[in-house]
Amino acid sequence: MSVTIKDIAKLANVSHTTVSRALNDSSLINDETKKRIKKIAKELNYTPNFNAKSLVLEKSYHIGLFFSTIDKGTSSHFFYEVVRGVNSVIGEQYNLVVKGIDEYHDLNVISKTNFDGIIIMSQSTKDNPFIYHVLDRKIPMVVLNREFQEGLSVNILSDDKMGAYKAVQYLVNMGHKKIAIIEGKEGFKSTQERKEGYLEALVDYNISINRNFIVKGNYDLESGYIAMKQLLHNEEFPTAVFCSNDDMAVGAMKAIGEKNLKIPEDISIIGFDDNIFSSFLTPALTTVQRPIKEISQEGANNLIKLIDKTKVEKDTIYINTELVIRDSVKSLV
Secondary structure, eight states: OOOOHHHHHHHHTSOHHHHHHHHTTOTTSOHHHHHHHHHHHHHTTOOOOHHHHHHHHTOOOEEEEEESOSSSSOOHHHHHHHHHHHHHHHTTTSEEEEEEGGGOSOGGGOSTTTOSEEEEEOOBGGGHHHHHHHHHTTOOEEEESSOOOTTOSEEEEEOHHHHHHHHHHHHHHTTOOOEEEEOOOTTBHHHHHHHHHHHHHHHHTTOOOOGGGEEOOOSSHHHHHHHHHHHTTSSSOOSEEEESSHHHHHHHHHHHHHTTOOTTTTOEEEEEEOOTTGGGSSSOOEEEEOOHHHHHHHHHHHHHHHHTTOOOOOEEEEEOOEEEOOSSOOOOO
16 A cells, blocks of 8 residues: 555654645745655555646656657657756656657647646747747746747757857868768757758858759658769769768768668768767768757756746856767868
């Protein structure tokens, strides 16, 4: 039989209301009493009844973590790092509900009754109706990964454009002039930012833009493979390829190998994200490290403050990317 608040109250010789307040860190209960009650609760292996607690405090104890989509264009590494980052902050305070925005056809289920707060890992402007709905319902919310300042307190994202710029800049400094790009999923903000960084670097270093060197991908292994095969059908091969994520870089590496070409001797490859497997490839992949976990942790910390009605300064926070140099780029100088 499970332990209840009334059981703790009897042993502590206080009312069950006092126990409830103590376990919820109410300022109405002095520290000594809180400490004594929490000690008894721990000794009895007390587990809170979230349903009862929710009714008393008018909270759901649910935090929603919403992606634009889980099935299309969201890599497993990206998904894992986001969930891990958020979960490391909320711990046992809240239950985490993870969903794709594209799964919802009726937004009325997104309410303050069901969610105390929402984190949106926004990858596309198609998320805007969902974001406006959450704002309209006055649910505390933080948007990650994409700039969206209207009505928000906090917006947190990585500087993908600068990350891509630095990747191409590195290729140029290594003597490459025939630089291709495999783009990410169409319609994703990250795809646009990374392509802009690529193009801006080429322009700044007076390198001509070859339209045949710009091919579309979809942020998955297969699309990287298909896109690289497309590049290898050109009469002129690029000496280096910037892949908009590491998954596509792996697909591109397979296509290069099938053509009996070597990396980096024949074609250099550079990725984006720094997936857990990137350092274990042969050759180890040079890539842009994107601080996904840190972005997610920062978002969760700010959301908890909003839920607790702690003052949060309205801000757009950029977390820097970092170029990780390994073995997949050859020097031509």
